[in-house]
Amino acid sequence: MEILMKIWEYFATNILQQPAFMIGLIVVIGYVLLRKPWYDVLAGAIKAIVGYFILAVGSNGLVTNFRPVLSGLKDRFNLDAMVIDPYFGQNAVTAGVEEVFGKGFGQAMILLLIAFIVNILLVRFSKYTKMRALFTTGHVQVQQAAIAYWLIMFACPFLLKSDIEMIIVMALVLGLYWAVGANLTIKPCQEVTDGAGFCLAHQQMFGVALNYWLAEKLFGKKKNGKEVKKIDDIELPGFMSIFNENMVCTSILMLIFFGTILVVLGRDYLTENGFLQEGASMVFYVIQTCLYFAVYLAILQLGVRTFVTELTASFQGIADRLLPGSIPGVDCAVIFGFGSANAVPLGFLAGFAGQIIAIVALIVLKSPVLVICGFVPVFFDNATIGIFANEKGGIKAALILPFISGLCQVFGSALIAGWVGMAAYGGYIGMWDWAVVWPVMTGVMKFLSYAGIVVVVIALAVIPQIQYRLDKEGYFKMTEDYEEYKEIKARQKSAAK
Template sequence: MEALLSFIRDILKEPAFLMGLIAFAGLVALKTPAHKVLTGTLGPILGYLMLAAGAGVIVTNLDPLAKLIEHGFSITGVVPNNEAVTSVAQKILGVETMSILVVGLLLNLTFARFTRFKYIFLTGHHSFFMACLLSAVLGAVGFKGSLLIILGGFLLGAWSAISPAIGQQYTLKVTDGDEIAMGHFGSLGYYLSAWVGSKVGKDSKDTEDLQISEKWSFLRNTTISTGLIMVIFYLVATVASVLRNASVTEELAAGQNPFIFAIKSGLTFAVGVAIVYAGVRMILADLIPAFQGIANKLIPNAIPAVDCAVFFPYAPTAVIIGFASSFVGGLLGMLILGVAGGVLIIPGMVPHFFCGATAGIFGNSTGGRRGAMIGAFANGLLLAFLPAMLLPVLGKLGFSNTTFGDVDFGVLGILLGRLGTSIGQIGIYLVVAVLAIVLVLPNFLSKSQEAINNVSEEI
């Protein structure tokens, strides 16, 4: 039994297999020929594995950059990391987390079928992270056994359906009408960025319309421009680290000349981004047609909610602007926390790249270049303040030196943790009741069966 549960957990944690299963179901529902079912199923799987490989290259190269910055500028504190806190929690809450994951996925499909929240959340590893957070917080409030699993599964399934809907009008602007949704638990930060962009970006030109003279036209190649920008990042961090302690810097550079290491790492980072783009194109080529089968036969009007990196090719320049602006916001947030006497939240390069880049894309969609910069900057502040506010909640659960990095984890963790501390289990029941009302109310307010908010409007 344990082996079977472990097998199911591993399947549900893998977005590649989830996408493949959904694509398979959709193609079968469309009565597609067997050979096209095979290729249409493998396409999203291979595409996501390619995306994950590219993301792995990016993460591997961001780690030494973070260490160079910490050493070069003498920064110490807590670095938010979803994987780290999850690995600690799994040792204590493994069965509860896996059970919440399964129940949450099934309820997400149920809500998509019977409510107007037609969004199917396909980013399995983020569902796993959220299941871990929910099991920890609910357990601390005093829930146990099947009740903990049912409540946690409901919260996961409900947020998986609701969070893509909250900002779907913004997402449609990003994709120019392609019917995909945001399936990533940094979503509230992206929607905030889009809202900020709509307020500050009037008449600001799109990031992708930058006027570049002929001699600089090579910068339109996003792989080259990304590589050059990241090389500059690495060189600045390397110079600061060398000036402080050259021997430590050489150790961080794995024995290589630090400056050669910096240049190579910056260029390798750009290769990772290029692999991500290639994987995204492969996913979209097969997943969206397969979803027509899901929408037509199984879950009418269903919309896939996909990982944040899937949106990178829609505005490649905004990716870099968003990353840089979010990182600056994170640095300012760290300084404010230091002055206020709080725990220093060191800007994690991974959340600031993936979440900051996506915030830049959403800010650009409503406010052009100004929206991309200011919106992503606001996201960067959230990535500093929310983990700091979540830290005491997790500290009571025994996770004192690590915290979740993305915005939705912070918002839900703080909300549930503070309610549980102040008014006990009744606070959790109140949140469950509110989410249940949100899910069913649109069915009574309109006879439409279309996915809620899946309408592109001028913002």
């Protein structure tokens, strides 16, 4: 048993928690199952791994580049508050779980393993479960396993008497959440990408599905029956036509919004905290910092194009041989290479505005839990939602829905983190699903005990069954043959007229 644990720990540390190598492994397995020659397998794995590294450079650059803005807002307004960010949330669990519950953090990694097996089994028996998505985003799984570990122990203290019972219940709930959540994003992703063959496996899966549906229902049709204009369909007059170019639009928007914040923070603050070198030009520091947003976004999109092709092509082997009809769930940043590029900065800024307003409201209302926005939730949640909202509801949806998302992230995180005790340890995950969906599930399990666990499990399991019954003819064709799926949709639309 000890040998097996060491093997698992090695695999979890070096592959499962390193999404680039996890993606590379999936590509290798897929191409081997497709009986590709060894040199094609090697080339595909290298391109997938390098592509993910490029994506990571872009993502990390975005986070690092805007650290002075977010830390400055905290320091300038003397806020002693909880940070909503996946890494702060994971650190809070690491710091406090043993003190609060008397359990070690190591069990969260065992939870991750068993929950991943649950996800695989649910997809393997998709004929019955109707779940078609494999969650492959390893670093996100680690973060979510940590937070779920805390939330479920808080909700179900009666499980603490038996480690085996506790881990099994946790793994069932978390594994179902991964499979069901990723499955919910299949239709939005396939429609936005025209059948690229992936879905999202991240922190806002339910949020994407709900906002995609809301965008269509609330904003998708004009009163005269015409389709709404998406961001890229809007022709701007005169000098404003420069905003049609994504790189220019992103750069100017960042200069206006974040440039203003940096100027307000001032040279003294930026110099004292090491963000601006002594004697350097403040003007060019602001310009460089804001323009780097466009640089890192371009790098991220290059990484997406590099590895998605290999992943989706190779995954066909896994789908054909091991997990019929399945597709991989990947990082939400992948969607930035599709849809409207300008929806990314607009969704981000709308969500940021929502978060700031919500934080001000917490301060005014003298909330016992104050929140500092982290870059990961405010950017990756809201930019992602902006892309999907724009696809179905145009520019109004791309601004309004991410704004509401920003409000939900702050209010929901403050509520759940204060209730379960994580706020005292300085962080909470803060992403859409964990600020909206998981507080509801935690409350159900807390107040209904064992019955609450049953309710949550059944509710999650029923969701894909409902999806299937709403579109029996096209449900599996959506992942197996997207061109045929589009023909089915066209026939259904013609028959409805």
